[in-house]
Amino acid sequence: MYVYQEINGKVRDAVICLTDREREGEQIDRALLKNVLDIFVEIGMGKMDCYENDFEAAMLHDTAAYYSRKASNWILEDSCPDYMIKAEDCLRKEKDRVSHYLHSSSEQKLLEKVQHELLSVYANQLLEKEQSGCHALLRDDKVDDLSRMYRLFSRIPRGLDPVSQIFKQHVTAEGTTLVKQAEDAASNKKAEKRDIVGLQEQVFVRKVIELHDKYLAYVNDCFMNHTLFHKALKEAFEVFCNKGVGGSSSAELLATFCDNILKKGGSEKLSDEAIEETLENVVKLLAYISDKDLFAEFYRKKLARRLLFDKSANDDHERSILTKLKQQCGGQFTSKMEGMVTDLTLARENQASFEEYMANNPHAGPGIDLTVTVLTTGFWPSYKSFDLNLPAEMVKCVEVFREFYQTKTKHRKLTWIYSLGTCNIIGKFEPKTMELIVTTYQASALLLFNTSDKLSYSEIMNQLNLTDEDIVRLLHSLSCAKYKILNKVPNTKTISPTDYFEFNSMFTDKLRRIKIPLPPVDEKKKVIEDVDKDRRYAIDASIVRIMKSRKVLGYQQLVMECVEQLGRMFKPDFKVIKKRIEDLITRDYLERDKDNQNMFRYLA
Structure with a gap:
């Protein structure tokens, strides 16, 4: 024991000196060092006091000083990725050192010293390096370096906090840039056609989805699915996903985006798998939007149009997104929409039994092909129902259907929503006879001209029993738009209460069958x-x-x-x-x- 007391200081210094030389790249006799250090352990007779007090404390102190010197140079000379590669290499070598000659109880203490000197001391400087820090790595998509950053900084206490903050700032900035680009594009296009603005908004939502995909992959892969980064991603998206574009809220933009994917003839031609994936992504984005009820209402309006005007491309996709929305937002969120989809199936069955009824009662027929869609009031958006004065031909239709419906149920009241109806009518013009596809309102107005050559604005209004707003839209679509079925006196581009209208017998078009659109009311x-x-x-x-x-x-x-x-x-x-x-x-x-x-x- 006396010999030990005499020489342990010199031996300790020699071991530390050799360790430092090995750190500098020299080859040393590791087996010799292991034997020497085993003596420190054995002298303790089962206790680690001698090893810890006479050797380990000094070795840890020296290690801290060694890496402090190294780090102070590297932080000035190296880029962030190079510095991290060196730090990771040092940690690996120190771990290796423990397995070869230091006692296993030193591993945790040794690594903590190295981590402190290389990472904790310089954490902020490292992360904020101008051209190569965390912002730059995210900007340049340096996935491997970001993974290394996560591995290193997850070792030090609260080391990931600043990394996740920078991640959040970066994603927020990227998203805000997308919003600004879309805003600029929308304001530039405002002067041009409305549908181009719509296209810009589609592009915007698509870009936000791509942004989310990209950074969600970062969270899962580079940041090992860590909750801090999920939280950062969520908070970043909540910032810019709740900003509107071109006067439309994000809730409306998302609903319009879905509509474009789910309706026939939408601008996006996608495979079934791509549609499913896109809908999945839309529902993920909806999680970040605070006005989910506003999205639901816009979505319901657009769903109603798809279902009622046979614009829906695929029933399976319609049901699929409702299932996804239900999982995300709960059953109450989708109950009305699910009711609408089911309603339409029932309406088809109802129509089939009406046709059967007509076949069995030929004398009761209205003389016109009639399709009626019966809906449940509570599920659908509320529509204005006016007491439109129907032409005699249509009054007969309503009566026939009412008689049929009363054979099925006595307790339900039918309210007719003429604003959603469509008619195919034959127009006998001098050049040729044509088929016109029009709304019930337009058809009612045109049929007035079967008995009158010329009618004033107020006569049409009184005979149809509609409001000024509806009459203006209606007459504009028939006399001032692309297809001039009626001639207007005076021949101006706007409708005024003093105008007169007459049937344009010379109207013609290269097609035999034309659809005359009625501009939709802005429902926003x-x-x-x-x-x-x-x-x-x-x-x-x-x-x-x-x-x-x-x-x-x-x-x-x-x-x-x-x-x-x-x-x-x-x-x-x-x-x-x-x-x-x-x-x-x-x-x-x-x-x-x-x-x-x-x-x-x-x-x-």
Whole structure:
């Protein structure tokens, strides 16, 4: 033991010196070092005190000093990827050193020293290097370097926090650039045709999907599916996915994008697999959008048009996206849409039995081929139903169908939505006879000219019983647009209440069958109004639910719980919540506490 006391200091220094020489690349006798270090262990008689106090502490101190010197040079000379390669190499070699001659209990302490000097001390400098730091690696898609960065920084305490922050900033910046590009493109194209703007918006959504695919792959592969990076990706997408483009909210853009993929003749020609994959991606993006209820309403409007006008390309895809939406947002989100799809199947069966009824009662027939789609009011968007004065031929159709329907059920009331109807009518023009495909409104207007050569604006309006807004759209489509079935006096481009109209007997076209479009009413305003109304009901219901279970609650607490309950569908506005609370007080659902104005009680 005396000999040990005499020489352990010199031996320790010699071992440390040899270790440093090995670090510099020299070959040393590792077996000799192992034998020497085993003596430190054995002297302890089963305890590690001698090894730890007489050798390990000094070795760790020297290691820290050695790597501190190295790191201070490398951080100035090397790029971030080169520095990381060196750091990873050093850690591998130190681990190797432990397995060859140091005691296994030193491994963790040794690696922590090296990590501290090479990574912790210079973490920020390394990540923020101008041309080669984390931003640059993300910008230049350096996947291997990013994987190495993850491996290294996951070793040090909270080392991944700054990496995930930079990742979030980078993705946010890329997404915001896409929004700006789409905004610029939309404002440049505003002067041109509307459908080009639509195309720009399609391109924008497609680019956002590609961006998401790219960075989700980074999260899964480079960052090993770590929750910090999933959170960073989510927060980044929430920032720019809730910005609108060209006056349209992201909820509307997504709904339009889906419509374009699911309808016949959409601008994207995709295989079934590609459509499925795209729909999957759309639903992923929807997770980042705060106004999910607005998306649902726009989607429902567009779904209704696809189903009612036979524009849907494939029933399986329609059902598939509803399944995906249901998984993402819950059954309540899709119940109406699923009802619409089922409704249409029932409507086809209904039409088949109507045709059978007509075949069995030929005398009852209206003399016109008639197809009626019966829908369930609760599932479909609300449509204006006017008491349009139908031409006699059509009145007969309505009566025949009503008689048939009453044979099936006595308890249901039919409300006719003429604004969604279409008619094929024959126009006998002097050059040739043609078939015109028009809406029920247009057909009703044209049939007036069977009995009159010339009609004024007010006569048409009175005979049809429509509003000014509808009459203007209607007459414009027939006298000022591409197909001038009616001649207008005076011959101007706009409709005014003093105009007269007459049948254009000289009308012709190279086709024998033409469709005369009626410009659609911009439904955006109505959708937003409907959603606002539904939100008021949802907030009322939420407040009552909370108060019913809590009985007494402070204002702040009530607002926070309400926001939390409704947050899955939309972000409620605090001012609106306050208004709804006041409204519920006037309707005797709640009352204010007499002593504390910010305290509310539930009134059973």
